[in-house]
Amino acid sequence: MADPDPVPPTVLIVGGGFGGLRAARALAGAPVQVVLVDRQNHHLFQPLLYQVASATLSPADIAAPIRHILRDQANADVVLGEVASVDLDARRAVLVDGRGLSYDFLILAAGSRSSYFGRDAWAGLAPGLKTLEDALEIRRRFLLTFERAEQEEDPDLRREWLTFVIVGGGPTGVELAGTLKEMARLTLPQEFRRIRTDRARVILVEAGPGILANFGSGLSEKALQGLERIGVEVRLGQPITAIEEHAVQLGGERIPTRTVVWAAGVSAVPLGATLGVPVDRIGRVLVEPDLSLPGHPEVFVVGDLAAFTHGPGGALPGVAPVAIQQGICAAGNLLATLASRPRQAFRYRDKGSMATLGRGRAVAHIGRLSFTGYPAWLAWLFIHLMLLVDFRSRVFVFFEWLWAYLTTQPRARLILGKKTRDI
Amino acid sequence: MADPDPVPPTVLIVGGGFGGLRAARALAGAPVQVVLVDRQNHHLFQPLLYQVASATLSPADIAAPIRHILRDQANADVVLGEVASVDLDARRAVLVDGRGLSYDFLILAAGSRSSYFGRDAWAGLAPGLKTLEDALEIRRRFLLTFERAEQEEDPDLRREWLTFVIVGGGPTGVELAGTLKEMARLTLPQEFRRIRTDRARVILVEAGPGILANFGSGLSEKALQGLERIGVEVRLGQPITAIEEHAVQLGGERIPTRTVVWAAGVSAVPLGATLGVPVDRIGRVLVEPDLSLPGHPEVFVVGDLAAFTHGPGGALPGVAPVAIQQGICAAGNLLATLASRPRQAFRYRDKGSMATLGRGRAVAHIGRLSFTGYPAWLAWLFIHLMLLVDFRSRVFVFFEWLWAYLTTQPRARLILGKKTRDI
Known part of the structure; x- marks a missing residue:
């Protein structure tokens, strides 16, 4: 036996x-x-999280239940x-x-x-972007801010409402700044009667000497030019010294703003x-x-x-x-x-990095090759679609992107969650 | 001049x-x-709200910013x-x-x-379905309930977790009961290792003598048969007399349950x-x-x-x-x-009613014609797609439905919101 x-x-x-x-x-x-x-009950495709924050994609486009992904793996059990x-x-x-x-x-x-580097009080004032809940909260703040600006009579306060500060010049900060500026420039102008949404200031703050520091100085410079061409203001070498309820401090300057996003660490x-x-x-x-x-x-x-x-x-x-x-x-x-075989030491194979700078623009390096502009953007689209874990997300994200590109009207511009009166 | x-x-x-x-x-x-x-900043297509609750559609599929819908109407101004x-x-x-x-x-x-007819304490125990926030809360409760059942060792408590009570036999209650039962029967079984999700009880409670009372007795009877065929238990003529944290009371009976939805009024x-x-x-x-x-x-x-x-x-x-x-x-x-013309009295032209009973089944009457089964379901799909306010929603909802129909795997099964530990 x-x-x-x-x-x-x-x-x-x-x-x-x-x-x-x-x-x-x-x-x-x-x-x-x-x-x-x-x-959480879902696996999240974090590289596209900024597109939920900027109202292009819905949570279901970039997340799938872990149980669903592993449903056919008989030796896997999922615990929430x-x-x-x-x-x-x-x-x-x-x-x-x-x-x-x-x-x-x-x-x-x-x-x-x-991480706020010990400044935990900043967390409530400047949400980070790590979870779907974070992304929906940032989306809510972005969209409510334009509503408040539209209702504001005082021109100074209106300018304050229409100033957005994004802290951190890594890929998340760069992509969020680019896509937010494009929403203000291309998507919203026709919908508001009193404010010029295209004049909204989007300020990207980076403490170091350049954005996308890991991409190398050539692409860092190209990315800076790309963002500035669509109107993003980039502040380099200036760490944020304070985040207050209606302003940020950087260097000696005080920038009045109601909307700060933390992508700095x-x-x-x-x-x-x-x-x-x-x-x-x-x-x-x-x-x-x-x-x-x-x-x-x-x-x-x-x-x-x-x-x-x-x-x-x-x-x-x-x-x-x-x-x-x-x-x-x-x-x-x-x-x-x-199996009583020896273990292998880990070796990282760096296949490259890429980041979008808004519609039709990106920077990328793949191995020793660097790309910018439209080719880099197409490469970014293709690679990110392929990396999505399941096929259904690929299909739907592809159509959402096609729609947003053709119409400049991404679909997910919903203010959800807390009551409107709570802001 | x-x-x-x-x-x-x-x-x-x-x-x-x-x-x-x-x-x-x-x-x-x-x-x-x-x-x-x-x-709210959005117009909501309420007839499809139950599909957000049952995780088939995302909020952006059935809602669009009111500003967006009215963007080309020069004499219209929108205030949040x-x-x-x-x-x-x-x-x-x-x-x-x-x-x-x-x-x-x-x-x-x-x-x-x-409305809870004066029983305001029921509101927290049995959420209604009127807003996108309601739908996301119901979705969260449905999905978390299966997670809790999977983790439960005690068979009685497991049965309690796997019992869903939907109060109210109008279109909302009927459609939600049908779609929830189908999720338990068709979508989830492969994903759980310990529980039989297809054995989850879905109980639809109606105080009156029949469901879909406004549809006429012929269709009411057909709808009852349709729901019972897929395993929904329908209790007629029995008003809920109490909703407690772990049970509902109806007639003399106490039904242990952790999930109650209110569609009764x-x-x-x-x-x-x-x-x-x-x-x-x-x-x-x-x-x-x-x-x-x-x-x-x-x-x-x-x-x-x-x-x-x-x-x-x-x-x-x-x-x-x-x-x-x-x-x-x-x-x-x-x-x-x-224009100094006389006003007209309002006259309602009733074009009919329809409700789905799950995959491939519906009841409908249009004028004096009654349909049931697959033809009614196709009519329901077509008419609801056409009624969506903007074209983009039509396109995306069509593909979501096609996907869900072909795969039985609707995409939006995400537990969002409060921390998991809070339930």
Whole structure:
């Protein structure tokens, strides 16, 4: 008589973003039981989140239920819940509601969140852009601001309402500034009777010497020109020193505004710091070359929560391709251990970076090639459509983009949520 | 020398639903200044709201900014705000934020809201379905309920989580019950590992002797059979006597459930009662045959806020065609007065009623013709697509429906809003 089937080891994955989801899929068919826990029911395609904020796309276009994505993977189980802490010795994660989840292997892929560098009071005044709720809140503020400007009699206050400040010149800040300015220039002018929406000021503030610093100085300069051509004001080398209810301070200047968005920085989620292992300045867990936790070969950390410092040039950027490649690598090393094969050290293959600057304009570098303008924009469209996790999103996002491009009238300009009177 | 242009009279329209919006459009090109005020920035196609609740459509599919719809109407101005009261003698409406809007003519089209017949404590336990926020809240509750059932070990509690009660057998209740049962039967089973979502109980409770009472007894009976065939339990002649946190009471029976939706009744918004004129039992303003307010020929009331009792068969139902025809009639009577022509009495032309019972099934009567099954469903699809106010919604809703029909996987199954831990 054969032995009864052994119980397969449990792989607990914390986080259903790019890193966690790719790790789960890389374990399909393997002799393990995967349990993926996330505090949201959906995987979110974060690179397009700014288009929900700027009312081009709906949440359902860039997010899909994790259960749906993994429905055909028989060895995967999805749990809706938030992990509060991990007991590394007991090999057990505890959720905020008290439930415990035991594991044989653990892959931590819980990501990052907006960070205000200790200025926590800024969070309420300048929302960040990390979740669908954030995007809907920013959309709500953008659209309500034009409504308030339309109703304002005082020209100074009207100018204040029509001034938007976006803090942070990385891809999120650049793309949001470009698309907001285009909405003000192309979409809204016909709808308002008293204000000139095309005169709305969109100010992008970057503390460093250039925007899109990681793209190299050539593209950084091109991006600056591209934004300025459509009317975005870019302030370089000037950190924000204060965010108040009706203004921001930068350098010696006070800019009256009612709408500030924070795209200036992230830190790892607090879960990393609860592990009792070394973390870096922004809370990322320092990992071994094989992505495991020092002293805990059964635990892997990937994506924004990991500080991988073994490559050239210091820690890796917090972008989707790093998370995806690390998720796949961690799953591979886990399977190698099960099969008594040696683990591989992680090596990041940088395939390039790209960012849009509004309608028909983008900057991109792919390997050693740099593109700008229309070709870069078409490449951006194509690559982002292909990267969307499921086919249905590709179809619908394609049509939304086609519609928005042809008509300049993106569809999702709805003010939802809190009562109108609450602003 | 010619006289300077006279200042055109101001027509204030309160409400951008079917009645108010159609009135505004009927005044396009007329020598009046239209001011349309609504507390939301969007016109909502309410007949499809249940499809947002059941995760087939996104808010942007069935709503469009009122400014966008009226952008080419030069004599129309849109104000985002909520009217608190109207001073009929001073011809002035006051918004909740204190601003005043003067008028020469007033068209009140502020609609209705869910009514719990004095049981206000039920509102928090059993949300109604009148706004996009309501629909997103119901969607959130539906989807979270399946998550909680999946995590529940106790079989009795699991059954409690998997029991849904929908109160009210009108079109909203019927359509929501059908589509929820189909989601549980067709969309979700593959995604959950522990629960049988297809065994979820969906109970439709109607206090009267039949569902879809306005459709006539033949179709009412057909609708009942259609719902029962897909597994909806319909309880007729049994009013809900209590809604508790974990159960509803009806007749002598206690049904344990965590999810109750209220589709049993509406009343006019409170604005009607503030006018100091006669209103009916559910707060609707009694209007003259020409839709004007008794003693105030410059004020019209249309749609759900109006009680029009001059036709055969008592007050008209609170449906979109009544509001549309009344909005157009009120605008016409207003223009007649400006042109010193006599006003027309309103006459409702009932073009029929229809409701879906899930995938490929509906009941409809158009004039004296009754349809059921697939032909009725196709007629429902076609007519509702054509009624969507703008072309872009038609295109996108068509593709969403096609997708959902072909795959049984509607796209918008996202849990958004409050933190997961809050339920």
